[in-house]
Amino acid sequence: MTLGRSLGATLALAFGATTLAVFALVGTYVYSGLERQVSAQDDLDIVLAARHTRRLAGELDSLDAVRAHADRLTSQVLGNAALSLAVADAQGNVLARHNVERTELEDPPDASSPALPVRPALPDAELFPPHATPVPANDRITVDRIATWTADGGTPVRGIVAEAALRDHTLIRIALARNMSDRAALLDGYRDKLKIAGGLGALFAMLLSYWLIRSALAPLREIVANTGRITVDKLDTRLDASRAPRELTALVDAQNAMLGRLQQAFGHLSQFSADLAHDLRTPLNNMRGATEVALARPRSADEYQALLESNLEEYDRLARMIENVLFLARAEHPGFVTRQRAFDVHDELERIAGYFEGLADEAGSTLRVDGHGRLTADLELFRRAVSNLLANALRYTPAGGVIALRVDEMADAVCVVVSNPGEPIDPALVPRIFDRFVRGDPARSGGVPGGTAGLGLAIVRSVMELHGGTARVESDAGGTRFILTFIKTPTA
Incomplete structure (x- = not known):
């Protein structure tokens, strides 16, 4: 026998799938929002540092002054270990740089902070990529001028190259880049946590919904059990609609109405069987009684002929009764x-x-x-x-x-x-x-x-x-x- 699917399990799976889909949509929205917010903050740091560095460079008289005040220029990226800064002349000679290199995990500032990952220093060539178009000295540095590229080793980088004019009108190039490895690790970890939380949440929702659905279907199981106890001799039994939920009241009423029709039809069938047996017995008793009387002693031919004629009338009566019963049975058939x-x-x-x-x-x-x-x-x-x-x-x-x-x-x-x-x-x-x-x-x-x-x-x-x-x-x-x-x- 093939068993149908469980309604409770089907609803629980559907609810779990719906919950998972909702979690996925919400998680995607939250993840995208966090990614945009982190990217916007990093871009703002790059732009502000580039603007300040250009302003400080504009106060210097010559390339020698740039070399002499290199610490002042690179101070704009101090405190942010992910930022790298390089200042070069028109021929590409680096005049000042701040390019932090980590070869091992640094100690966290406190026990609750995680250790920073290894991040190699960016080569000078990676700070001035050939495809990066410098921002002219007289143009404003904005976020939309930030470029994204991948350094050697697959390190993701976002940065900007801008020109600055010294007081002697010498042009220099300022390169600011941010190593995005830590951001990628942060977002990857956040995404993994969202996946785990969404999966566990959907599983919990499915199990909880299955339990709730089974509890909610308890009245239905009670109706099924009560219906199963109704037999031919208990057709007058009715289901209690007052104990059924509102959604099942119509079902209980329909079953009670069906039981009423069955009881009525069974009563008619029983009465019909009794009446038919009674009416069939009458002509049979007439024929049997007349035949027994005739056989009690020898009869004349005329008496036997009268007996046969009487029996023939009873046969005709039985034949008409059977024909009428068969007609009624055929007329009630849907295929008539x-x-x-x-x-x-x-x-x-x-x-x-x-x-x-x-x-x-x-x-x-x-x-x-x-x-x-x-x-x-x-x-x-x-x-x-x-x-x-x-x-x-x-x-x-x-x-x-x-x-x-x-x-x-x-x-x-x-x-x-x-x-x-x-x-x-x-x-x-x-x-x-x-x-x-x-x-x-x-x-x-x-x-x-x-x-x-x-x-x-x-x-x-x-x-x-x-x-x-x-x-x-x-x-x-x-x-x-x-x-x-x-x-x-x-x-x-």
Whole structure:
């Protein structure tokens, strides 16, 4: 058996993936912000140091003065070990430099500060890269003039080269560069921490959400358990909607409604089985009793012939009952197909009345057909429904009564009415008149010859349901009227 995915696990994984995605977006945003902030601060340090160095150089008289005051110029980068400074003349001769070299880890200022990584000194050639365009002496040094390059050994560098004019109008070049290795190490470490924190946070969120989801689904598991305890003999059991969350109330109500329908259907099935067994037993008992009496002593040929004729009548009764039960079973099947066609209702009612004319004469009744109309329906089922109503009317119409078959055509429906005089139907029986095995005569063992064992009106209702119509009855002192309403199908 293939097991479906766990709802709790699926939701937990989805929540964990969502949390991880959110952490990734937030971490990327924070990392990018930190990177921009660090880069902006480093660029500002480079620009300020270059401006101050150019200003100090502009106060010197000559190249000799630059050499003499080299310490004053390089003081602009003191305190920032990542910065390197070089001052050169037009021919590239270095006049002053500050290029810190670390060959081993320095001792941190205190125990809580990390040791600084090894950072080799930048060669003079790397401070004046060929691709770097110097800022002219009369141009302002700005951040957008900073260049980025990679020194020998893969060391990332950001820096600027600017020209400065001495008092004797000699031009010198000032190179300021920052070794970005420590920044790269800082950002890499920060990125790794964000990844670890995001992964652990997503894992924690997934586990926590799984626990919360399982707790939230506890009422659903209780509903499943309670539903599993409902058996055929406990169809009257209902689930407690008051203990279910608001989101599951509709589910509980739907299950209770389903249980109600099942209980009703099972009750109808049980009653139908009991009624069918009772009605099948009656003709069988009649045949058995008559046969036992006949076999009690020798009989004449005429007596045996009368016994066979009586048994044949009971066989016919059983055959009609079985045929009607099979029809009802087929009519309730979703695949039952009707063969509909258009016909004149008045002509069909005339044919049905002609078929029952002999029985009506024997009963002392008269048949009358009124009205006109056309209908699209299954002709055989239509005849069967009207015939059942007409046979029912013949059984309960007193001698001399007139049974009327009338058709009324309206804009959206066609009504067929079968009415007869006689005693009105008991009002308590009217709501159940179309149920199976319900008779006007409460005596279950009797019945009018030629009856349908209480299935005739049930067949009428099934026929109308197959056509999307309705069957209803009206009964009062003026007589009884069975009304079949066929809804017209719109034509294309």
